Amino acid sequence: MSAVVLETRQLVKRFGGITATDKVSLTITQGARHALIGPNGAGKTTLINQLTGVLPPSEGQVLLRGQDITTLAPHKRVALGLVRTFQINQLFATLTPLQSLALAVSSRRNAAQRWWRPLGHDADIAVECEQLLQQFRLAEHADRLTRELPYGKRRLLEIALAVAQKPSVLLLDEPAAGVPGAERQDILDTVSALPADVSVVLIEHDMDLVFSFATRMTVLVNGAVLTEGTPDEIANDDRVRAVYLGDTQLQNHG
Amino acid sequence: MSAAARLLAPSRWRVWEYALWAAIWATPLLFGQHAALINEIAILALFALSLDLILGYAGIVSLGHAAFFGVGAYGAALFAKHVMPDPLVGLAVGTALAALLGLLTSPMIVRGTDLTRLMVTMGVALVLLELANKFDSITGGTDGLQGVVMGPLLGQFEFDLGARVASFYSVAVLFVAFLLLRRIVHSPLGISLQALRDNRLRVMALGMSVQGRLAAVYTLAAAWAGAAGALLAQTTGFASLDVLEFHRSADVMLALIIGGAGWLWGGLIGAIAFKLMHDILSAFTPQYWTFWIGLFLVLLMLVGRERLFRPATWFKRGGSP
Numbered sequence: 001m002s003a004v005v006l007e008t009r010q011l012v013k014r015f016g017g018i019t020a021t022d023k024v025s026l027t028i029t030q031g032a033r034h035a036l037i038g039p040n041g042a043g044k045t046t047l048i049n050q051l052t053g054v055l056p057p058s059e060g061q062v063l064l065r066g067q068d069i070t071t072l073a074p075h076k077r078v079a080l081g082l083v084r085t086f087q088i089n090q091l092f093a094t095l096t097p098l099q100s101l102a103l104a105v106s107s108r109r110n111a112a113q114r115w116w117r118p119l120g121h122d123a124d125i126a127v128e129c130e131q132l133l134q135q136f137r138l139a140e141h142a143d144r145l146t147r148e149l150p151y152g153k154r155r156l157l158e159i160a161l162a163v164a165q166k167p168s169v170l171l172l173d174e175p176a177a178g179v180p181g182a183e184r185q186d187i188l189d190t191v192s193a194l195p196a197d198v199s200v201v202l203i204e205h206d207m208d209l210v211f212s213f214a215t216r217m218t219v220l221v222n223g224a225v226l227t228e229g230t231p232d233e234i235a236n237d238d239r240v241r242a243v244y245l246g247d248t249q250l251q252n253h254g
Numbered sequence: 255m256s257a258a259a260r261l262l263a264p265s266r267w268r269v270w271e272y273a274l275w276a277a278i279w280a281t282p283l284l285f286g287q288h289a290a291l292i293n294e295i296a297i298l299a300l301f302a303l304s305l306d307l308i309l310g311y312a313g314i315v316s317l318g319h320a321a322f323f324g325v326g327a328y329g330a331a332l333f334a335k336h337v338m339p340d341p342l343v344g345l346a347v348g349t350a351l352a353a354l355l356g357l358l359t360s361p362m363i364v365r366g367t368d369l370t371r372l373m374v375t376m377g378v379a380l381v382l383l384e385l386a387n388k389f390d391s392i393t394g395g396t397d398g399l400q401g402v403v404m405g406p407l408l409g410q411f412e413f414d415l416g417a418r419v420a421s422f423y424s425v426a427v428l429f430v431a432f433l434l435l436r437r438i439v440h441s442p443l444g445i446s447l448q449a450l451r452d453n454r455l456r457v458m459a460l461g462m463s464v465q466g467r468l469a470a471v472y473t474l475a476a477a478w479a480g481a482a483g484a485l486l487a488q489t490t491g492f493a494s495l496d497v498l499e500f501h502r503s504a505d506v507m508l509a510l511i512i513g514g515a516g517w518l519w520g521g522l523i524g525a526i527a528f529k530l531m532h533d534i535l536s537a538f539t540p541q542y543w544t545f546w547i548g549l550f551l552v553l554l555m556l557v558g559r560e561r562l563f564r565p566a567t568w569f570k571r572g573g574s575p
Binding site for chain 1: 256257258259260261262265437438440441442443444445446448449451452453455456458459460461462463464466467
């Protein structure tokens with residue numbers, strides 16, 4: 001078994017009387033392809049928000065490579081290699097993809113607070129941006145304003161910005177949501193081409209994508225972990241079937 | 255073109271930028287009889303440039319930018335009166351005091367919505383105005399701070415009644431500020447400010463500190479607003495409650511909106527347009543000039559800058575260029 005990279009211990013989040021996260025203990029190993037599934041309202045996004053530090057947990061701990069990061073500010077977690085993408089694109093509308101990526105790469109290299117030399121002064125950063133643009137099939141759109149890009153390309157940029165951080169743990173929140181046919185394949189390709197040593201946590205409703213990608217799965221129901229296992233185990237689990245009763249996609253994979 | 259060249263392209267100086275700066279430097283030489291107006295325009299331009307940094311780039315709306323202008327003005331005037339009359343040292347002092355106020359008030363503009371920021375910035379300016387009014391033993395209250403005598407600039411050039419030295423002084427400070435801010439807005443830090451304006455959440459998710467950046471840019475903008483205030487106090491030899499009044503915050507916003515926020519030249523062009531309109535309109539109708547500037551503002555916002563300045567597009571349907 002590989003080393004544990006990201007871990008939660010008995011994580012609890014309450015909103016008033018509602019328990020959105022209920023004693024969730026999760027371990028993500030290095031290089032994992034770990035899917036987090038569950039019906040709507042299962043608490044997936046709330047869990048992600050606690051991992052990234054947007055929401056403080058009510059109880060429990062979050063550990064990154066053994067270091068307790070439960071109270072660490074979101075941007076400092078990113079610097080430690082815990083990076084996410086968003087279910088709804090969070091991009092810079094008036095910057096170009098090239099500028100956005102240059103900023104992301106600069107941030108990772110601790111160069112985003114430089115104020116004297118122009119962006120693009122550092123040739124290494126520019127070269128890295130070119131590679132990312134190629135990798136995410138954005139080269140032809142690199143100099144248009146982000147707000148003018150087609151939706152599928154914006155979705156790719158969303159993922160590219162996260163990958164530009166060279167994460168050790170990458171949280172992908174429904175990467176293919178809303179992307180039409182042809183461009184969808186681009187996203188699946190780029191996601192499956194992520195470096196093997198990166199631990200990927202995938203939240204996705206699309207069971208085709210989940211079962212083709214994940215080697216380990218956790219099922220969340222009502223904020224708590226229902227079960228965890230390999231895709232085969234999950235597909236054959238009666239309790240999971242009960243939760244997803246009527247979900248033909250899951251049954252097909254069983 | 256390589257990615258590096260494409261990233262660097264926006265930071266390159268254009269020919270028209272050189273030409274405009276040559277023209278700006280030429281005005282105090284060629285139009286010495288209007289030196290006082292040129293001085294006023296340069297000061298408003300510097301003030302608007304500072305507002306552009308926070309409004310046009312970082313997206314922080316402020317209706318209280320006069321707070322920094324006023325602190326710079328009183329700081330420089332009091333320093334000249336009580337400590338030493340050297341203009342450059344006084345300018346540095348006024349600038350530093352405004353920067354300090356910017357740093358101290360920056361936590362207030364980090365949170366909340368645009369409306370919150372509008373009200374908080376306006377509130378800070380109102381508090382300072384009333385403090386200046388209350389402590390009239392220091393500020394001179396409603397009479398203003400009298401008897402500010404400036405020493406010669408660089409130990410050589412005495413401020414003259416025709417304001418010639420003043421106009422060169424203010425244009426020079428504006429030039430320095432423009433050069434500095436132009437470098438900053440094209441740097442990674444400057445681009446990250448635009449990113450902040452577009453999407454704060456993502457800036458955070460890329461591992462950058464939002465609060466640190468906002469505090470830095472707000473402090474820097476406050477400093478240059480303070481420099482503008484210091485210039486006014488030094489070149490007129492006077493500071494009064496007027497430097498903190500609400501209309502200053504509103505005027506500078508007007509000037510910036512006229513020139514267009516978010517490209518640095520907007521503050522300069524807006525200041526020129528605003529002051530010239532003021533000068534020309536008030537020559538015709540001394541009491542009602544604000545009617546015309548109000549009407550112009552309404553047209554500008556409703557029609558849009560692009561369309562308003564391209565008469566060819568006026569009678570085409572829906573043809574926004």
